[in-house]
Every structure is written in structure tokens, then in C-alpha cells.
Amino acid sequence: xxxxxxxxxxxxxxxxxxxxxxxxxxxxxxxxxxxxxxxxxxxxxxxxxxxxxxxxxxxxxxxxxxxxxxxxxxxxxxxxxxxxxxxx
Numbered sequence: 001x002x003x004x005x006x007x008x009x010x011x012x013x014x015x016x017x018x019x020x021x022x023x024x025x026x027x028x029x030x031x032x033x034x035x036x037x038x039x040x041x042x043x044x045x046x047x048x049x050x051x052x053x054x055x056x057x058x059x060x061x062x063x064x065x066x067x068x069x070x071x072x073x074x075x076x077x078x079x080x081x082x083x084x085x086x087x088x
Contacts, residue, residue: 005029005044
């Protein structure tokens, strides 16, 4: 696993691709890559195999604060930000 993980790190670094190392799975070490419009999760498993997930942007939000509220509401107990009409 470490040989594969280190080889991938070296390739990303040589290509000047910014990444973060992470360990959020019990059976893998991960490289998280952000590039404009894409987010990559590269997981190197104990047996040296590699799982890759690529998330692509859907573009700019037409309701950024509403989307942030939905994100927070779906993951916590915070109340939504009042709209301008609700504040007045």
C-alpha cells in the first residue's frame, strides 16, 4: 500500500497537482485533489489497489445562500438564515 501511495504522491507532485493526504477509512490512505470544477478522492487500499471518485461541478449556484442553508440544515441543528423580507 505505501509503495503505491508514495508513487501516486510523487506523480501528483511532479505534475504540480496540489493534494492533501487523509486517512478517513480503516482500510485505505487517501489523496484528496481539488482542481477547478473537480474534486478527486483517490483511495489506496491495503492490498495496493486504487479506488477513485471524481466529483464534477455543476456550475455556479443561482441561490448560494439558500444552498448553504440546505447544506447546514441537512448536517446540523442550525436554523436557516432569514431572508431580507423575514428580517424586516
